[in-house]
Amino acid sequence: MRPPYGFNESLFQSECVACESRACVTSCEEEIILIRADGTPMLNFSKKGCTFCEACAKACMPNVLSLENQHTSESINARFIISTEGCVAHNGVICFACKEPCIDDAILFNGMFNPVIDMDLCTACGYCLGRCPTQAISYTATEIKSEEHL
Secondary structure (H helix, E strand, C coil): CCCCCECCHHHHHHHHHHCCCCHHHHHCCCCCEEECCCCCEEECCCCCCCCCCCHHHHHCCCCCECCCCHHHCCCCCEEEEECCCCCCHHHCCCCCCCCCCCCCCCEEEECCEEEEECCCCCCCCCHHHHHCCCCCEEEEECCCCCHHHC
């Protein structure tokens, strides 16, 4: 999963590999940007999520991450889902661990139970992932839209 403000996967592969500053990593106050083995940045939501503070885009000298990419600025290339089998709320236990940190109010409950993620509101910030006590939340990376597709 790539940091926000990027729009072109080929730029990650060509520019990030050659970048020695790793400014996107050091600028991230949440410390969720890591460098993969292939030399490109990825997000790790095991403890925190993205606040969309824009620091990574401002620090990125090759402009792989850029605030000019308005169509990607407030979202991350992922789709989050809640497992009904693993979620304690879906199994009759009162738990709001995922809802509390959600900066987009995208996790909705049917009464006290049965949380669902409203995909129209979810920006894939990732805060819910690390907070779930049973690891019932997972994600799948989605394709980064290129400028030609917008």
